[in-house]
Amino acid sequence: MSKFDRLDRFGVMEIDKDEYERKQAYVLKNCKCSGCPSFVPGDAQAGYCFPAIGTSDKIQFEKECICKTCAVFKEYELNHSFYCTRCSQVCQALKTEGPAAHGN
Numbered sequence: 001m002s003k004f005d006r007l008d009r010f011g012v013m014e015i016d017k018d019e020y021e022r023k024q025a026y027v028l029k030n031c032k033c034s035g036c037p038s039f040v041p042g043d044a045q046a047g048y049c050f051p052a053i054g055t056s057d058k059i060q061f062e063k064e065c066i067c068k069t070c071a072v073f074k075e076y077e078l079n080h081s082f083y084c085t086r087c088s089q090v091c092q093a094l095k096t097e098g099p100a101a102h103g104n
Contacts, residue, residue, distance in 0.1 A: 009076045009089050012051050024050055031072050037064040038084060048083035049073065051091070056084045 010027075012020055024047070033039055033046035040058035047053050049072060065081040067073050080092040087095075 008051075009078055009093075010050060012090075024053070027072050030070075032066055032070040033084065036066045036084070038062050038082070047072070048087075049076075049078055049080075049089045051088045053088065055087055059084050 008014075010023055012023070015023070027047040027050040031047040031049070033048060038059055038061070039046075040056065040060075043056050043058040045053055045056065048055060049067065062082050062085055067078070067081050067083060072078070076089070078089050080086070080089055080096075083089065083092070086092055
């Protein structure tokens with residue numbers, strides 16, 4: 001597995017717009033975000049692990065993260081947490097594994 005593959009677990013950098021939209025719809029349908037203790041009812045989004053969804057506008061406090069119990073997390077072999085407040089898998093990976101993590 002290349003470093004790029006570790007950063008882009010969803011493979012969005014290599015797919016066309018239609019496939020991107022299918023993956024995003026799949027993530028939104030199958031994520032467990034709305035059942036998380038940190039989730040705020042009425043928040044418009046879920047599937048925060050997916051690139052370009054962004055973080056929650058309503059969640060102000062991280063209570064407990066259930067990401068590791070989610071089928072999407074397991075299927076795509078994700079390895080971060082609190083996507084709702086900390087940003088997507090790609091974003092967190094870049095912060096911890098990419099050039100930003102090394103001061104470059």
